[in-house]
Amino acid sequence: MNRATSGPARDHCLAPGRAVDAPPGGGRYTRLFPHLPPLGVDSRLVHALGRAGGACDSATCRRGESRTVAAGWPVFGQYVAHDITADRSPVTHHDDESLLRNVRSARLNLECLYGDGPVAQPYLYSRRDPAKLLLGRNDRSRHDDLPRNQEGTALVGDPRQDVHVLISQMQVAMIRAHNRLVDRLRIDGIPEAQLFAAARQALTWHYQWVVLHDFLPATIGRERTERLLAEGPRYVPRDQPVAIPLEFADAAYRYGHSQIRDTYRLRPGGPSLSLFPDLLGFRPVPADRVVDWRELLPVPGGPPPQRARPIDGRLPASLVHLPPDITGALDDADHGSLAVRDLLRGNATALPSGEAVARAVGAQPLTAEETRLADHGWAGETPLWYYVLKEAEAREDGERLGPVGALIVGEVLVRIVDDDPGSHRCVDPSWRPTLPSREPDRFTLADLLAPHPVAGCLPVGMSPATAGTSTSRLTQDVGHRTG
Numbered sequence: 001m002n003r004a005t006s007g008p009a010r011d012h013c014l015a016p017g018r019a020v021d022a023p024p025g026g027g028r029y030t031r032l033f034p035h036l037p038p039l040g041v042d043s044r045l046v047h048a049l050g051r052a053g054g055a056c057d058s059a060t061c062r063r064g065e066s067r068t069v070a071a072g073w074p075v076f077g078q079y080v081a082h083d084i085t086a087d088r089s090p091v092t093h094h095d096d097e098s099l100l101r102n103v104r105s106a107r108l109n110l111e112c113l114y115g116d117g118p119v120a121q122p123y124l125y126s127r128r129d130p131a132k133l134l135l136g137r138n139d140r141s142r143h144d145d146l147p148r149n150q151e152g153t154a155l156v157g158d159p160r161q162d163v164h165v166l167i168s169q170m171q172v173a174m175i176r177a178h179n180r181l182v183d184r185l186r187i188d189g190i191p192e193a194q195l196f197a198a199a200r201q202a203l204t205w206h207y208q209w210v211v212l213h214d215f216l217p218a219t220i221g222r223e224r225t226e227r228l229l230a231e232g233p234r235y236v237p238r239d240q241p242v243a244i245p246l247e248f249a250d251a252a253y254r255y256g257h258s259q260i261r262d263t264y265r266l267r268p269g270g271p272s273l274s275l276f277p278d279l280l281g282f283r284p285v286p287a288d289r290v291v292d293w294r295e296l297l298p299v300p301g302g303p304p305p306q307r308a309r310p311i312d313g314r315l316p317a318s319l320v321h322l323p324p325d326i327t328g329a330l331d332d333a334d335h336g337s338l339a340v341r342d343l344l345r346g347n348a349t350a351l352p353s354g355e356a357v358a359r360a361v362g363a364q365p366l367t368a369e370e371t372r373l374a375d376h377g378w379a380g381e382t383p384l385w386y387y388v389l390k391e392a393e394a395r396e397d398g399e400r401l402g403p404v405g406a407l408i409v410g411e412v413l414v415r416i417v418d419d420d421p422g423s424h425r426c427v428d429p430s431w432r433p434t435l436p437s438r439e440p441d442r443f444t445l446a447d448l449l450a451p452h453p454v455a456g457c458l459p460v461g462m463s464p465a466t467a468g469t470s471t472s473r474l475t476q477d478v479g480h481r482t483g
């Protein structure tokens with residue numbers, strides 16, 4: 001496929017809402033701490049921290065790797081971000097926040113995968129088997145890519161799912177998971193008319209489970225997660241419909257930008273490829289770029305996966321120099337740095353300082369020695385996004401979020417599942433994953449994206465470890481729905 005070389009085709013940071021992925025009316029954002037004053041950061045600090053050569057640029061220091069976080073986790077973190085928040089306003093805006101629209105619903109409901117469903121977006125689905133999502137063929141005629149139109153543009157529920165190869169390959173793995181569920185449910189005797197909805201619900205519940213029981217413990221710590229799941233969130237308002245707080249979308253949940261590596265190996269013995277330009281998306285993915293998820297996620301008995309970078313306030317070169325395919329043409333070259341954009345967003349939405357949030361939730365604020373903003377001539381408090389990164393570095397050695405970051409991220413993710421009337425925690429709190437897992441009673445992201453080769457042959461609900469002892473069927477997943 002020939003790509004146009006005359007200039008950026010899309011601005012994926014600023015792209016205006018398009019009919020394909022803008023739900024009618026759009027959602028609004030909310031605030032966790034409306035009573036706290038905005039920090040109002042000097043634009044000189046934004047640029048000193050965020051631009052190429054600034055404090056966030058990993059080129060200015062030596063960085064190690066995380067000891068515990070596999071490189072696949074931030075990719076999944078980004079997948080979750082795309083499922084729940086999309087603010088398409090220009091990065092330079094200083095609008096009234098009531099004008100901001102979240103074009104995703106604040107639910108872990110995989111709308112980036114399913115779009116508006118087979119009726120509204122039939123081009124995402126197989127014509128031969130309409131309960132299944134469509135896969136595209138790559139240069140070796142294997143169904144290992146997203147479906148694409150004749151210009152190579154992905155047919156996908158949200159264009160951001162094709163921004164780089166790692167995320168588009170994660171989407172491919174999720175499509176496969178859905179299609180496997182359709183096959184299983186058919187074997188279980190679910191009527192054809194109910195197959196799509198049943199498979200969608202089963203996948204969505206497994207995904208929600210992975211977010212709450214695998215991703216969240218790795219991101220905010222196991223103890224915090226268990227407390228939150230048992231006691232419920234304290235700060236996220238119980239609004240109906242639930243909305244994403246700006247402190248989450250424009251600061252805390254952008255922590256993952258610091259975990260991204262400069263290079264990735266996609267398969268055993270394969271070359272190290274830069275995120276950009278090597279793994280840039282928006283074009284067909286050749287067979288030699290197909291991701292083997294065991295390289296990026298821990299699998300019992302498998303080789304150690306590549307590691308994420310620590311959360312430490314620094315970003316890799318690929319994100320400090322975003323390609324024009326992502327940013328579009330820029331008036332200010334510094335807006336090509338994702339760190340500058342993250343800081344500008346927090347300013348534009350008038351977020352409070354990290355120290356102010358820490359005081360409000362009874363956490364010990366970072367000291368000036370820990371934030372080191374004086375090195376950049378700034379005597380004030382710390383922008384929330386940068387604070388969350390430095391807090392993770394100072395309090396958790398970069399392995400997971402510290403108290404402020406963990407509170408915001410954990411509370412929002414638990415709240416949006418708890419307040420979704422279709423989630424497993426609302427419909428059936430006693431539900432447990434029924435897809436095969438490698439370890440008994442522990443269903444992981446790797447089980448979802450890279451199932452054990454034997455697992456595909458096992459009755460669903462059985463782990464390779466317990467084959468022969470279980471009799472559960474997938475229909476247990478969907479009994480509530482299918483009656």
Ligand code: HEM
Binds near residue numbers: 077085087326
């Ligand atoms: C390869 C990696 C990634 C790239 C290239 C990327 C790129 C971007 C870009 C260009 C934006 C828009 C910036 C703006 O104008 O405000 C953005 C926003 C965002 N990113 Fe990332 N990102 C990556 C990974 C992640 C990860 C790992 C996470 C979280 C774990 C994350 C969470 C977010 C969030 C929450 C937003 C705001 C989305 C919205 O509300 O519209 N990103 N990212």
